[in-house]
Amino acid sequence: xxxxxxxxxxxxxxxxxxxxxxxxxxxxxxxxxxxxxxxxxxxxxxxxxxxxxxxxxxxxxxxxxxxxxxxxxxxxxxxxxxxxxxxxxxxxxxxxxxxxxxxxxxxxxxxxxxxxxxxxxxxxxxxxxxxxxxxxxxxxxxxxxxxxxxxxxxxxxxxxxxxxxxxxxxxxxxxxxxxxxxxxxxxxxxxxxxxxxxxxxxxxxxxxxxxxxxxxxxxxxxxxxxxxxxxxxxxxxxxxxxxxxxxxxxxxxxxxxxxxxxxxxxxxxxxxxxxxxxxxxxxxxxxxxxxxxxxxxxxxxxxxxxxxxxxxxxxxxxxxxxxxxxxxxxxxxxxxxxxxxxxxxxxxxxxxxxxxxxxxxxxxxxxxxxxxxxxxxxxxxxxxxxxxxxxxxxxxxxx
Numbered sequence: 001x002x003x004x005x006x007x008x009x010x011x012x013x014x015x016x017x018x019x020x021x022x023x024x025x026x027x028x029x030x031x032x033x034x035x036x037x038x039x040x041x042x043x044x045x046x047x048x049x050x051x052x053x054x055x056x057x058x059x060x061x062x063x064x065x066x067x068x069x070x071x072x073x074x075x076x077x078x079x080x081x082x083x084x085x086x087x088x089x090x091x092x093x094x095x096x097x098x099x100x101x102x103x104x105x106x107x108x109x110x111x112x113x114x115x116x117x118x119x120x121x122x123x124x125x126x127x128x129x130x131x132x133x134x135x136x137x138x139x140x141x142x143x144x145x146x147x148x149x150x151x152x153x154x155x156x157x158x159x160x161x162x163x164x165x166x167x168x169x170x171x172x173x174x175x176x177x178x179x180x181x182x183x184x185x186x187x188x189x190x191x192x193x194x195x196x197x198x199x200x201x202x203x204x205x206x207x208x209x210x211x212x213x214x215x216x217x218x219x220x221x222x223x224x225x226x227x228x229x230x231x232x233x234x235x236x237x238x239x240x241x242x243x244x245x246x247x248x249x250x251x252x253x254x255x256x257x258x259x260x261x262x263x264x265x266x267x268x269x270x271x272x273x274x275x276x277x278x279x280x281x282x283x284x285x286x287x288x289x290x291x292x293x294x295x296x297x298x299x300x301x302x303x304x305x306x307x308x309x310x311x312x313x314x315x316x317x318x319x320x321x322x323x324x325x326x327x328x329x330x331x332x333x334x335x336x337x338x339x340x341x342x343x344x345x346x347x348x349x350x351x352x353x354x355x356x357x358x359x360x361x362x363x364x365x366x367x368x369x370x371x372x373x374x375x376x377x378x379x380x381x382x383x384x385x386x387x388x389x390x391x392x393x394x395x396x397x398x399x
Contacts, residue, residue: 008035009358013191016090016097017041017074018114020049022147022173023131023207024103025070026180031099031187032073033354033366039093039379040071040370044078044397047372060346068349068369072341075375078399081112085398092383094119094126099187103131106141116202127190129203131183136204145207147173154211159218163232179210234288243283244290248320254303259316263290269313270297343368373399 013036017028032038042048050071054064077093080086091113094100100119102109109115109130116128130136133145151157151169161168186203194200212219221241233247245258245266258266263283267275278290298306303319310317319325326332340350349368376399380390393399 008364011035014097015099016093018102022176023179024101026177027183028101029070030184038074040074040076041079042076042372044080044399063346071369072351072366074370076370076373077376077379078373080398083398087113090114091122094122099127101129106132106136125200127187127200129183129187132206134208135206147176150175150207150211156211163234175207175211178214179207182210244287245294247291249295249298251298251303251306252301255320256303256306257318257320261315339366341366341368
């Protein structure tokens with residue numbers, strides 16, 4: 001079967017994707033970016049769920065930006081998995097594949113005859129990856145999992161925001177994307193293991209595990225007797241275990257983030273000799289008065305002026321940027337984080353590049369996300385189906 005993405009560290013790896021929503025597609029796209037040949041299996045006519053939904057109703061010429069952001073460098077095959085013919089094709093593809101990825105609720109793939117036991121009987125060397133909301137067992141096994149739900153259930157929302165705010169979700173789907181990265185990490189680890197042992201593997205992770213992993217530092221403290229009630233602060237950081245000046249401060253025209261910095265250094269730069277009276281222990285135990293003193297001075301200059309001053313003194317700091325700022329950010333431009341491609345319907349489309357470089361280069365060109373079923377005939381032809389059989393399957397809406 002033809003590799004749609006020649007080159008790359010995963011060139012030659014064949015992935016059969018039943019991924020949906022964000023968690024699974026985020027994982028699969030990482031593999032596709034690195035050269036894996038990914039076949040995305042979608043429903044005839046309707047396609048994947050994410051083709052018909054976009055946050056904020058964001059579409060380009062009728063194409064969902066949610067779908068376009070998660071499905072580049074892949075081929076699309078339409079297939080009705082509830083028909084015997086569709087399952088037969090899926091089984092043939094499982095024999096071809098190195099990796100299968102799915103993130104339905106637990107049990108769905110088994111009911112379709114495409115579960116781990118069924119596909120490893122066809123291909124014992126396969127790496128079978130399952131993502132879920134809450135894991136394969138336990139009382140929450142069958143509950144719907146989604147980023148906001150897991151930010152709530154995992155405690156992440158409870159520690160985000162300022163004191164006095166209600167529990168606050170993070171302003172990006174961090175659980176979904178981190179969960180996808182964990183699945184991709186599990187897959188490539190299992191492929192490496194197969195190279196050494198010749199055996200396939202079952203890879204599983206969940207949104208809940210991803211949400212907890214994001215809070216590894218916080219939870220390590222909490223579970224070992226420290227910060228048992230991590231009350232949020234009023235001064236721009238939700239954590240108590242980072243002492244002053246750690247937080248975000250208003251400037252004359254924006255905001256600056258100050259990380260962990262020695263107070264004597266800041267006392268000189270801010271012309272605040274009173275800061276020198278505070279010890280490191282004070283900075284943790286009672287950060288509020290320190291932060292109020294710093295905040296009162298920070299509004300005297302612009303963000304750019306403070307960043308110039310702090311950077312020259314090697315103070316750990318950063319400007320609080322908007323998304324618009326990122327479009328012209330010099331470092332974002334230097335790492336070539338964005339790339340524009342042409343989609344046959346959406347037109348000009350700007351996407352994030354893969355975030356990992358190999359041998360100093362991440363500039364492999366990316367291909368636009370596929371139109372629904374665009375590669376069905378080619379894929380079935382590679383499996384040995386002749387044009388007459390393909391036409392018959394299409395007439396019966398199997399594909």
